[in-house]
Amino acid sequence: MSAQQMHSPTAEGVARAAAKIAQLLPRTPLLETEIGGQPIWCKAESLQPVGAFKIRGAWHRLTDLGEAERKAGVVGVSSGNHAQGVAWAAQRLGIPATIVMPVDAPQVKLAATRAMGAEVVLYDRPGGEDRDTLATRLCQERGATLVHAYADPWVIEGQGSTGLEIAEQMAERGLGAPTRIVCPCGGGGLTAGLALACPDAAIVPVEPEGWDDVRLSLERGEIQRVPADAPPTPCDALQTPATWPINFAVLQKRVPFGLFVTPAEVRAAQRFAFDRLHLVIEPGGAAALAAALAGKVDLGGRTVIVLSGGNTDPESFARVLLQQD
């Protein structure tokens, strides 16, 4: 079954995912800080057990698999965070997991995925077999279930549970619902999930410069691909070639526009998170904060920024701190 033929993700699905996740994972903190005197709230998904929000969608997906599907195992494709999410959930549930990862994925992500017992199959990003094709072939050979990093209704619903937690946390503090949620965007799994979870909030996806296919897709009304000559970006977690129809269908209804940020803006956001929040945020995880700091987002009302992940190599992070890039 290809991802396009699956059921559409729903707000009810998000609520069901959130209930399952609440039994397992403590809520990540919603940290208040300010930019230019304007309060903002940062959802620190970098503090999930695998260091990223991806654990949510993976858990929702894998716990819904039947007995036979669990036995046959799962295959994921990921530069690292979805990989760890799937590996973590699979290990807890005793499901064999194979993860297709790019050879240039950060070492910390490769090591962590292997440490959780997953088999890692490397692929070479620029040439060679397309990563989705490779994963589909592995699934056919093994009878395994593909757990796509974003083009999957369970994954979208699971990521959306982030939005329900945010709404709960705002309400508990006597604040109103979020006016807008700004989130890092790769393939659009988290963005679509938030759109379903928080129908009254503006959802603002932020991509890396040159990898802003979702922004262009929204602008042009049809799915655009990242060009083959896209520039390098520090945001490995957001290097997705294109969004998929299952995501785009949700985005088109709810998300009027997207934004992009430069590598320098991302580094400034990583330093801000270090200084003000004492958090280690990976480049891709800092994209939404970068847009807010760069003045690209209206911060009026109640703006929530998703800090989506914290898996970065110490050497890279030290360079960011020393402003050597």
Add this chain to the structure above:
Amino acid sequence: MSAQQMHSPTAEGVARAAAKIAQLLPRTPLLETEIGGQPIWCKAESLQPVGAFKIRGAWHRLTDLGEAERKAGVVGVSSGNHAQGVAWAAQRLGIPATIVMPVDAPQVKLAATRAMGAEVVLYDRPGGEDRDTLATRLCQERGATLVHAYADPWVIEGQGSTGLEIAEQMAERGLGAPTRIVCPCGGGGLTAGLALACPDAAIVPVEPEGWDDVRLSLERGEIQRVPADAPPTPCDALQTPATWPINFAVLQKRVPFGLFVTPAEVRAAQRFAFDRLHLVIEPGGAAALAAALAGKVDLGGRTVIVLSGGNTDPESFARVLLQQD
């Protein structure tokens, strides 16, 4: 009124402090990780608004001041974290605050304290007037109230609220009460507070090598001072000359022994927190984790590690990541 003449801190005071703090500050996360296969729970006080647990005691203390006392202002003495706690609480309550800080306090701590509107009075650590004498003189001159960093019943009770939050969070997850709580220790404010808050947990204070006056005081049954020729330590937050009777009275009843950690053990803990928890922890804040990682603490049962602060300069943290020290 000197700190010794004050009322003794009590468990009831801790509960009252916790109730006030819960109205203002979201709970900091209790993050599960493992050391050598043994689960441990890390209380991330580095995620408090001022980057350290010190905000608790300061809030409890300042909110209990009367109208006239508030008007006359407060004076704090601190290498930086208590300074920020007092400055933060004072700013919220409209109380003038003066903080006595060492000239060699980390720049981030000096800047943050000033940014919160406090007047900073610098003193030169090795020679010159003793910092407590200087603070007492300022109080007399201004009619202000001294808010000692640890020798103060409100401060002890406020810091103890950390322990009640830990117990609550463990209970919510269906875990038993903590078997032991390992905490960084300077003057013994947090340690005494935890001892009052969690009467059934073993409390294990951890100090920097050469600054282990609390450990020695417990061993010898009377308060010991750090010698004048104590070695340098990266743990600026734990550089206190001696504990005070108000703290020691609590510690002697409840804390059988203390531990110390070397600078290398502290750096290893900072890297562990970076890799596994995606947290920025300052050297002093990592002392308890350092002891656990170095095999100095029995981790059986349910061990909670307090990560007490995250205020560190980017250059120092980069050196830790690059293993250059």
